[in-house]
Amino acid sequence: MIALKPRALLRRGAPHGVSSAESAAPAAGPTSAPTATIAERVVARTAGLLSGGHSRRRFLARTAVVGSALAVNPVSFLLKPGTAYGAVCGTCGDGWTAFCCTVNGGKNSCPPGSFVAGWWKADNAAYCCGGPRYIVDCNATCPTQCACRCSGASCDGRRVCCNQFRYGQCNQQISCYGPVVCRVAICITPWTYSSACSTRTLTDNATSQHGANCLSDECDSSITRRYYALGGPDSTLGIRTTVERSTPEGRGRYAVYQGGRLYWSSPTAARVIGGSIYSAWAAAQATSGVFGFPSTDVLTSGDGRARYSKFEGGTIYSWSPGTFQVPNPYNLVHAKVGGAIRNSALGLPTSPIRRSGDGRSLYLNFERGRIYRRGSLCVEIHGAIFFKHESMSGVHGVLGHVASDVLVLADGRGRGTIFEHGGVIYYTGTTGAHALYGAVLKGYLDYGGWQTDAGYPTTDRLAVGDGRGYTATFEGGKSFATSTTGGHFVPRRILTQYEAQGGPGGSLRYPVAMVERLAGGVLRQRFEGGTLTV
Amino acid sequence: MEIEAHGIRAELPRGWEGRITRRRAGATSGPRRGTERVESEDTGPVLHMANFALPEDRGDFGSGAVDVMGTGHLLVVVVEYGADSVATALFPVVDRVPRLTTRMFSPQALQRVQRGQAGAQRFFTLNDRAFCLYSVVGDQRDASRLARTANDVTAQIQVAAR
Numbered sequence: 001m002i003a004l005k006p007r008a009l010l011r012r013g014a015p016h017g018v019s020s021a022e023s024a025a026p027a028a029g030p031t032s033a034p035t036a037t038i039a040e041r042v043v044a045r046t047a048g049l050l051s052g053g054h055s056r057r058r059f060l061a062r063t064a065v066v067g068s069a070l071a072v073n074p075v076s077f078l079l080k081p082g083t084a085y086g087a088v089c090g091t092c093g094d095g096w097t098a099f100c101c102t103v104n105g106g107k108n109s110c111p112p113g114s115f116v117a118g119w120w121k122a123d124n125a126a127y128c129c130g131g132p133r134y135i136v137d138c139n140a141t142c143p144t145q146c147a148c149r150c151s152g153a154s155c156d157g158r159r160v161c162c163n164q165f166r167y168g169q170c171n172q173q174i175s176c177y178g179p180v181v182c183r184v185a186i187c188i189t190p191w192t193y194s195s196a197c198s199t200r201t202l203t204d205n206a207t208s209q210h211g212a213n214c215l216s217d218e219c220d221s222s223i224t225r226r227y228y229a230l231g232g233p234d235s236t237l238g239i240r241t242t243v244e245r246s247t248p249e250g251r252g253r254y255a256v257y258q259g260g261r262l263y264w265s266s267p268t269a270a271r272v273i274g275g276s277i278y279s280a281w282a283a284a285q286a287t288s289g290v291f292g293f294p295s296t297d298v299l300t301s302g303d304g305r306a307r308y309s310k311f312e313g314g315t316i317y318s319w320s321p322g323t324f325q326v327p328n329p330y331n332l333v334h335a336k337v338g339g340a341i342r343n344s345a346l347g348l349p350t351s352p353i354r355r356s357g358d359g360r361s362l363y364l365n366f367e368r369g370r371i372y373r374r375g376s377l378c379v380e381i382h383g384a385i386f387f388k389h390e391s392m393s394g395v396h397g398v399l400g401h402v403a404s405d406v407l408v409l410a411d412g413r414g415r416g417t418i419f420e421h422g423g424v425i426y427y428t429g430t431t432g433a434h435a436l437y438g439a440v441l442k443g444y445l446d447y448g449g450w451q452t453d454a455g456y457p458t459t460d461r462l463a464v465g466d467g468r469g470y471t472a473t474f475e476g477g478k479s480f481a482t483s484t485t486g487g488h489f490v491p492r493r494i495l496t497q498y499e500a501q502g503g504p505g506g507s508l509r510y511p512v513a514m515v516e517r518l519a520g521g522v523l524r525q526r527f528e529g530g531t532l533t534v
Numbered sequence: 535m536e537i538e539a540h541g542i543r544a545e546l547p548r549g550w551e552g553r554i555t556r557r558r559a560g561a562t563s564g565p566r567r568g569t570e571r572v573e574s575e576d577t578g579p580v581l582h583m584a585n586f587a588l589p590e591d592r593g594d595f596g597s598g599a600v601d602v603m604g605t606g607h608l609l610v611v612v613v614e615y616g617a618d619s620v621a622t623a624l625f626p627v628v629d630r631v632p633r634l635t636t637r638m639f640s641p642q643a644l645q646r647v648q649r650g651q652a653g654a655q656r657f658f659t660l661n662d663r664a665f666c667l668y669s670v671v672g673d674q675r676d677a678s679r680l681a682r683t684a685n686d687v688t689a690q691i692q693v694a695a696r
Binding site: 094095096120121123131132148159162163164165166167168169172173174175179188189191192193194195198199200201202203204205206207220225228229 | 560562564566567575597613618624625643646657
């Protein structure tokens, strides 16, 4: 995992491009731009000197471009900072075009009525962490509606809609164009900024330190690339308000925009986060907390009801009832049963994490169920099985705490959940959900359970009514139990005769053994009061 | 004197300077927007011709050089673009380097507007190669005379087929 550190970013901007022009006869081409100078070494100290009350000095001091200004003429700059200010800010009379952020509501993007028409590169730009800076011209569309004027800004008072010039590497399908309305300054390659730009590089290093109040430092980073891929200042993120910086725990970086944030780490890439999801995440200590870095942008659930972001350590959902954190391992269990997809088993979260009344488990409520965490166990319960458990007093009832997920049984028809004391709730679409436990369940399981002709239960475990026994009815018979006989399943063929003789209330009373399968398909079962053979 | 490189040949009138250069492509690369494809920058030949001494530190469209121009000075720049630009709407196919007229020279048609100067710009495709012709006169009042000079100079430019 690699955290981009400012020094590393600076190192990435090694001089190149113009250093060794491939020369043609008879003379050499343009020469190298200056590399690191004394100016870069004193920039930090100088910035400190300049941070007084003078507004121009404040402007310079808060941008890395002070390094560029120093690089131009360090002695002059130190003695006459106004000179550097003029070089960085520029005026209408300097002949250059203003930056778009100066004339486009703070947005570093082409304004309406203009298009990305071409670009040039300026190397070793302090604005771009020492790397190449790209100036993208926004030329007016045809017919031109804008008139030549000065931007009027105190810094970057340059020209607007004046210079009828085109660099020409972008949108070459457009042959009719007006003057340059304004310039976009970026630190990512222009073809990353706009797919309509070619890679043909033209250079003008004289512009590397051109600045404006609305421009701040920006490195060619994953966050910057992602920002522009999303639409930059014209996206929902809007204008950047805080320059990119390291996250507190040091594993990644982030930048703040009007409409949200971008967080980056090596394993998770650059992801958008904002709104109530960001607030919930921040409340959980953001990247330093259990959720870690976002691993997705803000997504929309399959049914369109919720927005959510996935993180290294969970998911946060925002929908009409509120915003809910689902950290791991709850999140992993939720994802296993469909997560936020349409009609998933659990549906969307509806509560924060709560503690059960007996204090033995934590749980999260969902639309159609619940996830319990008890020790190392984290299991979900949903649908009819969940509601059956709840109808039996939930974790406080005879079944107690949930001990398994809702299991899909091998016949693909039934579902079952196991509880801490060995009880089970079975469910099928035709039989519904029914709870079994104790000797009645044992008799059913000894017979072979749902994999036999016993089928699934059609009732819960019920008292027989004689003050002694218990029973449950199944698709293929009944299970009976008493404290003295134990539990035994009576299959339908025997049950018919047994009940004809009064069942447990008759002379046979309760079964005392499992049914025996004899030759010729004959069944025999012993009861307290005799034996039935069919 | 004649200069030739990268399939471009130009005849320099007496007293003129000229360079044909091609910058070394930097290490810069980035993904093309909307794709996973990473592309690197590329460079092409740039021809600078002037009837004054060309400073060594020049931008591709003549910045640095235009800063020292005065009355009577003329700068001619020919910049080659990539193969993907050939015959696009911006780069119409022609059979010779386009001519510049006096009316094309405008004090606004400059990368950087400087007092008294005027510029003209034409994009074209010649011999299956895409170019931009850009010319600056140091004094707009000389545009009529220097446009003819510029045309004389550019008429001598030969471009080898790709």
